[in-house]
Amino acid sequence: MLAPARRRTLQSHPSPDLPTSSGKTTTGFDDGDQNFGGYDADKVFYRKAWRTMTASRVVTRLLGLALASALLFFLLFEQVELDDRDRNVYVHELEVSLDAAGSAGTWIEPFSWKPRAFTIHNFLTEEECDHLVSRGEAELERSRTKSTEDGVSRVDNIRTSYGSWIARYEDEIVGRIEEKVALLTGVPVPNGEEIQILRYEQHQRYEPHRDTFLREFLSDERGRQRIATILLYLSDVDEGGETNFPMGKISREYRDEHGKGADQENRECGGSLQAAVKPKKGDALLFFGMDGQNTYEDPYSLHEGCPVVEGTKWSATIWMHQGHSLWGEHGLDMLKGRCRDYNRRCESWADRGECVTNARYMKRTCRRSCGVCEERKDDASGSGKA
Template identity: 45%
Template sequence: HDFVLKNLIFVVFSRAFLYKRFLSDEECDHLINLAKGKLEKSRVVIDDDTGASTESEERTSSGMFLSKRQDDIVAKVEARLAAWTFLPEENGEPLQILHYENGQKYEPHLDFYFDQETLKNGGHRFATVLMYLSNVTKGGETVFPMWEGKIHQLKDDSWTECAKQGYAVKPRKGDALLFFSLHLNATTDPTSLHGSCPVIEGEKWSATRWIHVRSFGKRQSGCVDENESCEIWAKEGECEKNPTYMVGSEKDLGFCRKSCKACSA
């Protein structure tokens, strides 16, 4: 924890924290290289009852999930996240690596859930950590439209019009932004609404760690599907496109092994 305290440079404001140089350049480059060649179009949830998702113009990035503790570097990053947030490592989802090209964005959204199906696995997302893996020449800011602090943040022409609509953080390689989606009394916080502004010049790479209120991702034994959309996703080819989530490995079982025919019933 001494490492964390020495490197926490400043607090953005209430319940949101920016950690300068949380990742080294080498760690950033390693995470990007793990994702290259494996990216798929990002999706958004469209059914609050089942958690089913689809591609959308609201979210135009591409991304992929790593496996938990996939290698020594990923394991060290996950352990460091637990030390900084004081939240159990087992409550975190696998790291999601995201890539934004010119003009790509993610409209303002909330990270806590509305669908009961998803809540069964770990409960609400309690906190989010956004780790910036690259510098962006212009754009790509993380913006919080509902935060009261936005009126006190002065912005010059280096900020995009999107970023000027709320409190914003510029993506800087190695920095990590932690914010909470739930209040201390466990009720959902609508002011955690946030988005990724369009990239104007350059490209943006980031890694997201969602942290739940309970342990996340402990797979059931047996040949089962753990999401009602597994059969649909399998028919759409997700078993091959996203094997880490759908099938998994012997050490970290996937969510849709039955529909992917990766096991015997």
């Protein structure tokens, strides 16, 4: 990110009518024994300065101007390269209806305005859900939580699920899902973290928490604050597994349509469900953890994953930030059609089978050697609407 240029004020003469230490009043630039007031002083000053400027000074200033122009061009070119990462490659349109009677299979239902939360029905296809599960289940490990005291991720009993991460643009299906989320939310893919896959089995849960970070842990490299979260439900759950907002104010229309607090089915989730969404395969839940100006945390965004009573719950999460997040940045090269390794030893590691035994690291660092990607010849490879 380019730091804003500092403003510099150049004042060649005192302000008109400014009292001096002698008690007199100066009306412009003092040139020897002569005083020139206001506008005329400016003209005389600059005319005299130009006449006395030597040829070498002219050349020096012209060279400085040329260098400044070259630097400006370089910075603008680099900015174009950065902005180029924000455009979608695979998905350029997303057809969405505002009610179930619409022509599109995907439709949005307002869930709550405290917090701002929306259910997106039929957001993912059956194939996309199954693909994320299959990509994530091979690398499952006990989920961690990030401490609000020191920012370190640790295993904690407030979160008893198992999870794994999928690299950005790991394959075309993953890229399409990320771009659908970008179109839906208006947040570019580079502002999101990698997709996290989660599996909750019987009695596993995630206790009430918020997704935002404390201010002291924010950094430009990680995209500053998390502003929104999208949960992708990858399976149906026989009973339990709701996403509940203990402080949430569910919309009247949603309550009338789906029942009061999901009929308080899950007694392990705080005894009642104030505002809960039941997981349904292919649906998504989008909610915002900050206020409309992304300045203050929204207290109503406190949420929890209720215990699974019967069955298994599979879900995926993408956290979206204020700026570009460097988590999984190598995958963003896909946006430029690049497919490369980021370590000179990748080829030998791949020959030893590290793409399987050390899959998470290798898929991010040795993308070409592990066959994660391929060079794209045609940069305009988007396939149209989802």
